[in-house]
Amino acid sequence: MKHQSFFMRSASAMAVTAAFGAAALAAAPEAGSVIGNQAVATYTNQAGDTITVTSNTVETIVQQVAGVTLTSDNNETIAPGGKAFLPHIVTNEGNGADFFALTAVETDTGTLDTSAIVFYPDANMDGVADSATPLTETPTLAPGEQFGVVIEVSVPSNATGSDSITVTARSDLDGTETAVNTDTLTISNDAIVELVKSMVADAASGGNPNIVDAGDTVSIELTYSSTGLAAANNYTVDDILDGRLAYVPGSARWSDAAGILDDANGSSSVDATNGSGETIAFDTNGQSVNFNISSVGSGRSGSVTFQAVILDTADAGIIENVATQEIDNVAFPPSNTASIIVDDQFAVSIADTAIDGAGAADPTTASATDDDAANNDVVTETGDAAQGGTVKHEFVLTNRSNQTDSLTLDVSNIDYPAGTTFRFVGADGVTPIIGSVGPLAAGDSAKVTLIATLPTDVAPTAAANFNATVSTTSDASGVSDTSTATFTGAILASAVDLENAVAGSEGDGLDPTNAGAPWVNYATDPGAPVTYDMVVENNGPVSDSYNLSLAQALPAGWTVEFRSADGSAISNTGTIPAGASDTFTVVVTPPADQAPGDTLVDIALVSSVSGQGDRIVNEVTVNEIYNVEIIDDQNAQASPGGIVDMVHTITNTGNVAITEGAINDTGLNNFSGALFWDANGNGVIDPSELVIDNFDDLTDGVSAGVNGLAPGESISVIYRVQTPSTATSGVTEIGTISLDPSLNGGTATDADTADNAVEDRIVIISGDVTLSKYQYIDANCDGTVGTFTKTRQDVSPGQCIRYKVEAENTGSSPAANVIISDAAPAYTSVTDCGGTCSETLFPAGSTATVTSSNISSDHGTVLPGGFATLEFTVQVDE
Structure with missing residues (x-):
């Protein structure tokens, strides 16, 4: 390996090093670890194209739990008036730092003197006390760390028979987790x-x-x-x-x-x-x-x-x-019980083959994409790729440590073109890697694929020579190894063109900028959206669809939305026939407190089929202005008889608390609507959340006992609109949400009423397949039903997480060959809880393939308005 490194730890090393390494001895993830998960679905549309959609990410945070073991029971024979020395070892089996109270209580008929039962430290665990300083508790122990003690017991000279001592170690973390040994002493004159x-x-x-x-x-x-x-x-x-x-x-x-x-x-x-x-x-x-x-x-x-x-x-x-x-x-x-701890030794590798414990290549597990010689620590792809296309490099990770470990991945560009983006997927070549790979047992290997997406403006060439350094790092120790991804194929001209729908500033061709400058500049107020009208031309030989994104993230607090020509929110253009074009808009909103200045908006699209793409760089100039406002107008789509929720933000950007003022919703005729205060800001309407029509409905919004909205604060409101079942495609209604300019009982008037209202346009149309993921915690792993949510949850080692992945066909034509793929996150494995939480599928006739680390389900054809769902459970390691 180019930078093969090893990390080794000793129990006698510095305390910080011992605490760091000890965590690896515990099977459970450490307290505070974030477990992330994301699902993928594929389907075939009416044009025969295979489309891939990705769900939202759901996350759980591992909570600290206590655990302790005590080794071991002792049986001693002792002479009257003698002493017994009873060794024990306390092990922290929890997933976080903890210390343990120590008690020893006589449990039988009184031949002992309880006051003469004393704990002494035995840090090297050789069965002999290290000092004459009594103990009542252990020092703080890292997860998996051990501490030895010796109990000295003095018996009176008139002692006879036998007696028992109950020895207890109790966790300080929760005060209830204990481990118990029983020591038995027998008095003898022999x-x-x-x-x-x-x-x-x-x-x-x-x-x-x-x-x-x-x-x-x-x-x-x-x-x-x-x-x-x-x-x-x-x-x-x-x-x-x-x-x-x-x-x-x-x-x-x-x-x-x-x-x-x-x-x-x-x-x-x-x-x-x-x-x-x-x-x-x-x-x-x-x-x-x-x-x-x-x-x-x-x-x-x-x-x-x-x-x-x-x-x-x-x-x-x-x-x-x-x-x-x-x-x-x-x-x-x-x-x-004497013991010795074989210390952690960590070594990892990433290469074109697996690497055995001696550092030699194991060709039985090798990269399937490597086009050059095996075991040269380079994964080479010689096939051609288009501008904006993808290049795939499969690598083999090996855990060469002497214990189970999980590995994280990183990539550093060497000379791939500027603007190339990289992402990792799992062994199936589809599922995104969220967090760590593993856990991998000592000596085990796993395959991962690095997908490099070329920039759309890279110059076509008959022969490329691009490289990136990939690295893997041990979660438990931080040791790492590197390898190289090399691309030597030709770069073919792009077959898609992204343009502004602005005369003179279209940005035709491959150059994303206008001689280094943005193509279009729009000025806006803080918190006010800017809309760019865009055109995408499919210049390829077959129909294609394009995923929409930003090539570079906007600053914190900015938002971006992609909308179709009918105003509905999209992340993909939908299918565009060969030689045809389509339009969409990009809505960019700066934060309400954004400082004046210029911000680039780097808009990108990439084919979900061929990987070809293009970019346009525009610009937003934020003006200096203060405003009390509700933002912003929404365009949404719904099916007949359906419900659509549109989220708005009401912000008090002044310096006076708003304690009273009407909040009105008007304008709907056949549609019906109500405005809800999204008090917890989770983007969904919870049963306890209120319908509001005035600022004084915002309980304790200014301060304890004072309703309203404090200066500089914002609230989220959800405008829920339901359409009649008789509505036909194309029918549109607009609902208006307005803030009355008369505030605080008529004692104040809004200085700028231009931003006191928004209009929500709801159109009855069809959309596409969408994929959503939800979770809840099954604490006892017994199949107990919970409430699915997209929000972060807390989980403890040994508990279970129930996932639901839901694919909805919001389009107007059937979606064929619908397949949902998902993987167990790091530190978890798929489980059926002994048959009480097996996977469930919808509709009837769907089938699933399940392993301990992956699950996929085949749902066949899903009709417009229909759903395909997969539910399954994973258990967190303990």
Whole structure:
């Protein structure tokens, strides 16, 4: 890879680094993550053209949830008047930072002294307290981070029988999420041995002393202490290593004797003798390590140490181990659970093939669009493209980390023509990539396609040589890799021309500007719309349709609308036959508080079939003016008996609160209308929202207890108009919404009444197929029905999101071969909730293809006025 990079983290590194890397250990998305989703539909129109439409994006925000585990229960035998040391490990299983209160309560018959139960820190989790400072809570832990504690228990000299201690870790985040262990102590006058196991990575064993990774060496110590009143004869310890660890031959030593214990002697042969004549027999088969000591006298302690290596198959995460013990063939409580964390290591790749863990190309997963040699880190397209057309480069992403990760994508233009735009789609070549790709398991790959859209004014050429750098970045670590997209095909002349319908300033041909200047300039007031009349000519050999957009975004607060010749809002020209032309308008509205000056409006269109396009650069000059206004006139279309909602903004741009003044709607005859206050500004009429006819209907609009509209504030109103079922195509009515100039009980008069009214034109006509997406949260993933909405929702890990994608044929002819495609967002997967939330389709006879990451549905032909819907559910990872 050109810039292949690696990121590695150690638990012993700086706190900020540890907190950053720990999040990757959690399967759930971190608190605050935004999950986005967008759907796509294709259909065939009456002219036989295949049209693609894209829905709105719906988003959910992941909320922080608590989670905790506590490892593990302990069973200890203890002499009267003795002490027990009980190790535990607290793990933050939530998706955000949290700390945990610690309590230990005697639960049985009172042989213990509860006041003598104390927590101490064990940060390295070796089963031995790090300091003599008592604890009542853990430090703040990042998601997935662990913290060890040791409970010291002192029992009175007259203690008998057995007793239990309930150990609890409780989340501070919500105060209810807990984890519980039960420790059992048995009082005995016989032999007792406490066994403590520790595992510590050898910092000198690997290439980076701050990293615990596959291939590193782990030092393991088994410490035994004879705390009973009698000697422990025939004492045996057996330690079966986790499958990710392998014993290092010749590494075992006994604290009571010099030299190395012999691996090959067998369990019945003596390996060493101490000064008291006690012997040890050691044995191992590489995975099981065991030793037998002839006798451990009362009050004596010692240890056996050895090493193990972390195998190459060990992914990031916790490796835990417990050793067992016997005294004279009688089982005694096992050791504590010792653990070591294999640290996160991150590596990602983007290339023309998948890349394996050793960095070599894996040709079994390769780009389908690459026209040059494989495994050269370049995806080359040699096919021709038209001016304004698209060039597709398929890349292969590989997660080379040792844990699951999600990857984000970016592109940087090298020498593609200025004005080229880029976007990424998924493996199906259609679905837009919103947010991250994944999660991808360690070693997994995914295909993505970069679509480069050439500018319409790029010079035609017989041979191109354009390049862009594509990069992918690990969500968990920030490491990245790059590759190159290269286009060497010819650039063909455009077959579409976008023009202004203004004599002398049409902008014929391919040049989007008039020698660097805008073609048309219109002056307007702040908040007042400017309308450009446009003509599009299809100079291609077949019918085509063109998606409308701005090549460059307008400043914040500006709005743009594309409208057909009949005034209806559009985002596509509709089908234009070969050699024909059509008209549309572009309505640009600056903000009400926009400063004076000039702003360029770069209008673009691109074929939804061939990818050919063109641009025109016009200009808006904003005048200096102050106004109290309602904006703006609307042109809408509706079907007979249908309902249309037109949104307007009423703004108080003065410096006096408006507490009273009539708001009137007039002008409709056979149509009927009402004006609603869109109090929450979501663009739809909610059941609680009011019909208004005066500023004094705006509850608490000025301040608490004072109705109206405060200076500088705006409200949204929705003019809902219903047409009669007998209305025929072409019938038009105009509704007028006006603000009475007499304000505040007649004590004030609007200084400029020219902007006190708007006219809404509603025409009965047919439109095209539109695609909308909605969502609600199914918190328990049990198929509970909710209310669909387009607005942002909050979701917690483990909860479900129910999506509805609705394709409506608003045209006058059937839409054939209607197919809806969608994908599960990052950190989610498609689910049927055990059969309670399976996908649903409309109309009857529709079919669906479902995987854990994608869903598509075939609805056949949808008649004018008809709908095709797909509902499905995804579950957020936890």
